[in-house]
Amino acid sequence: MAVHPLPPRRTSAPETPDPPAYDRRRAWLILAMVVAFMMINYADKSVLGLAAVPLMDELAIDKGTYGLISSSFYVLFSVSGLVVGLLSARWSTRTMLLVMAALWAVAQLPALVATVPALVAGRLLLGAAEGPAASMSMHTLYGWFPPGRRGMPSALQIGGAALGTAVAAPVLTWFIVNLGWRSAFVALAITSAAWCLVWYAVGKDGPYSAAAQRSAAGAAPASGTPGTPRTPGTGERNGTRPTAEVPAPPLSRLLLSGTVVGSVLSAFGSHWALAVSSAWLPVYLQTQLDLTASTASVAVSAVSVLSLLLLLSVPALVDRRKRHGRAGRAADGIAQGAAVLVSGAALALLPFAEQRAAQLALVAVAFAAHAVAIPLHYVTTAAVVPAARRGPVFGVVAATGTLPGMFVPYLTGHLVDGAASEATGYAIAFLLSAAVMAVCGAVAMLAIRPDRDARALGGEG
Numbered sequence: 001m002a003v004h005p006l007p008p009r010r011t012s013a014p015e016t017p018d019p020p021a022y023d024r025r026r027a028w029l030i031l032a033m034v035v036a037f038m039m040i041n042y043a044d045k046s047v048l049g050l051a052a053v054p055l056m057d058e059l060a061i062d063k064g065t066y067g068l069i070s071s072s073f074y075v076l077f078s079v080s081g082l083v084v085g086l087l088s089a090r091w092s093t094r095t096m097l098l099v100m101a102a103l104w105a106v107a108q109l110p111a112l113v114a115t116v117p118a119l120v121a122g123r124l125l126l127g128a129a130e131g132p133a134a135s136m137s138m139h140t141l142y143g144w145f146p147p148g149r150r151g152m153p154s155a156l157q158i159g160g161a162a163l164g165t166a167v168a169a170p171v172l173t174w175f176i177v178n179l180g181w182r183s184a185f186v187a188l189a190i191t192s193a194a195w196c197l198v199w200y201a202v203g204k205d206g207p208y209s210a211a212a213q214r215s216a217a218g219a220a221p222a223s224g225t226p227g228t229p230r231t232p233g234t235g236e237r238n239g240t241r242p243t244a245e246v247p248a249p250p251l252s253r254l255l256l257s258g259t260v261v262g263s264v265l266s267a268f269g270s271h272w273a274l275a276v277s278s279a280w281l282p283v284y285l286q287t288q289l290d291l292t293a294s295t296a297s298v299a300v301s302a303v304s305v306l307s308l309l310l311l312l313s314v315p316a317l318v319d320r321r322k323r324h325g326r327a328g329r330a331a332d333g334i335a336q337g338a339a340v341l342v343s344g345a346a347l348a349l350l351p352f353a354e355q356r357a358a359q360l361a362l363v364a365v366a367f368a369a370h371a372v373a374i375p376l377h378y379v380t381t382a383a384v385v386p387a388a389r390r391g392p393v394f395g396v397v398a399a400t401g402t403l404p405g406m407f408v409p410y411l412t413g414h415l416v417d418g419a420a421s422e423a424t425g426y427a428i429a430f431l432l433s434a435a436v437m438a439v440c441g442a443v444a445m446l447a448i449r450p451d452r453d454a455r456a457l458g459g460e461g
Contacts, residue, residue, distance in 0.1 A: 023207070026144065030141065030144050030202075030204070030206065031141060031144070031153050033195075033199055033202060034137045034140060035160035036195060037097060037133070037137055037160070038134070038137060038157055038159075038160030038161045038164060039163055039164030039168075040188070040192055040195055041133050041134070041164065042160070042164035042168070043165070043168035043188055043191070044104055044126060044188055044192075045130070046164075046169065046172070046278055047168070047172055047184050047185060048070055048119075048278075049278050049282045050173055050297065051172075051184060052066060052282060053282075053283060053293065054176065054181050055119075059116065061116065062417055063413040063416050063417050064414050064417045065116065065413075067279065067409045067410040067411070067412060067414065068120075068410050068413070069119050069120055070278075070409035070410070070413075071405070071407060071410035072120045072123045072124050074402065074403075074407075074409075075124055075406060076124055076127050076128035077128065077130065077402060077405060078131060078398075078399040078400070078402055078405075079128075079131065080127070080128040080131035080132055081399040082396055082399035083395070084136060085132060085135055085395005085396060085398065085399065086392045086395055086396075088136060088139060088391030088394075093139055093205055094199075094204055097133075097137060097203065098196055099129075100130065100133055101192050101196045102196050103128075103129035104188075105188075105190075105193045105196070106189075107122050107129060108126070108185040108186065108189035109185075109186075111181075111185035111186075112186070114182065131398070131399070131402075132395065134161075134374075134398055134402075135394035135395055135397065138157055138378050138394060139391050139394050141153050141154070141157055141206075142206075142387075142390065143205055145206075150379060150382065152315060152316055154375035155311045155312060155315035156312075157375065158311055158371065158375040161374075162304045162305070162307035162308040162311060163308055164304075165301070166301045166304035167301075169300040169301045169304070170294075170297050170301055172184040172187070172297075175187055176293070177293060177294065248386040248389045249389075251393070254384070254385055254389055257456070258447040258453060259333075259380050259383070259449055259450050260381055260385070260397065261443075261447055262337070262380075262444040262445075262446070262447030263336070263377035263380045263397065263444070264400050265439075265440040265444050266336040266340055266373040266376070266444035266448075267377045267398075267402070268403065268404060269340035269343075269373065269441055270340055270343075270370040271402045271404045271405060272404040272408055272433055272437060272440075273340075273367060273370045273433065273437060274371075274404075275408035276367075276429070276433055277303070278409075279408075279413075280426075280429075282296050282297070284426060285300070288422065288423060288426060289356070303364050303367050306364050306368040310372050311371055311372060314335060314339070314376075315376060315379070333445050334445050335372065336372060336373035336377055336380070337441040337442065337444035337446075338445065339369050339371070340373050341437070342365065343366050343369040343370035344435075344436075344437030344438045344441060345434065345438075346362045346366035347437070348431055348434035350362045350366060351426065351427035351430055351431065366430075370437070373444070378394070378397075380448055381393060381394065383450040383454050384453040408433075411429070412426075412429045416429065
């Protein structure tokens, strides 16, 4: 009787875990909450500028003191953004956003006391609570949207800031004119508390978060026996990089990459312009262009609407280029660097414009175009950073990119008070701002190389 050898036992090679499924409905619900979160965030920032003229009149303070109050917002802003970013891997993003918004509500209440120390205290607390807001809400979004789908959500997240200013300017100005400037702060406290209640019910960490990826890696089968070829997982066959079991590069190496440095500089230039506009644009429009408070609020809203239009169009074009395989320097570095350069150029021309129409047009470009750099600098940073390091890197990037807010409002007020005339002081402040923005934009255009740095650092691409 013939004995037939048994066929060799087939051992299935372990597969790399497939990427998590994209839950479109839930992701866009979280995006809507994050957009509302950012709307409140920027309404909180802008309310002091909108109330500046009656506030200064009532408290009898000069522009330097007002600039000091405005700058106090940023004293702890960058520090808290850095600390929370570095510790974000240990905490749920749902909890972080909830605590931040609750503190925003509390921080508005010292305005009821209406003294300089009380206003400084309130702005200090608000700055500490809002420091991590942009980076951690973006980190939350990236937990729900996979690479390749993040450009538009990023733009909408930052668009929430522009929309918040556009809506808040006329609404808060109505409160200020009709009910007194303190009422605007109370309205914002109530709005933040209401957002907390809704977020507590619907907020959740996403499947693309670092915590979810660690859980998926822990549940995956161990790697095969030596000599057994590894079968590519579905994620690899579809061209999506799966979660790698390679240690992430040191934080210092990530932060010193050209793309991250260029992204930080584009954000620095953009936030310089943002610091000027949030503290001084309503005052400038009323005292230098002779607009009424209501008309100035409409102008501020118009600037925010232009920002929103740019945020909805430029990042969408960048995403489209990526989906068609045309990503790279033009799609990433040049777009955000050019946005900062264009704003700087308009700001440099503003002191020399004489016609009202030209002045308003330059104001719109100077304080709107730079906004494009804010979502794009997060996109380029995320492209070169592994998911496990994204929270800490976002924290550092946000802390350094927002540094202008710590001193630019006070510096601008000091320059205006110290000049021969207010017009001369604003001209000096605007020209200085334009020079800084020109350097930041140019370096960003040259340094940002996401494809190159993602390959070197193991980023998501």
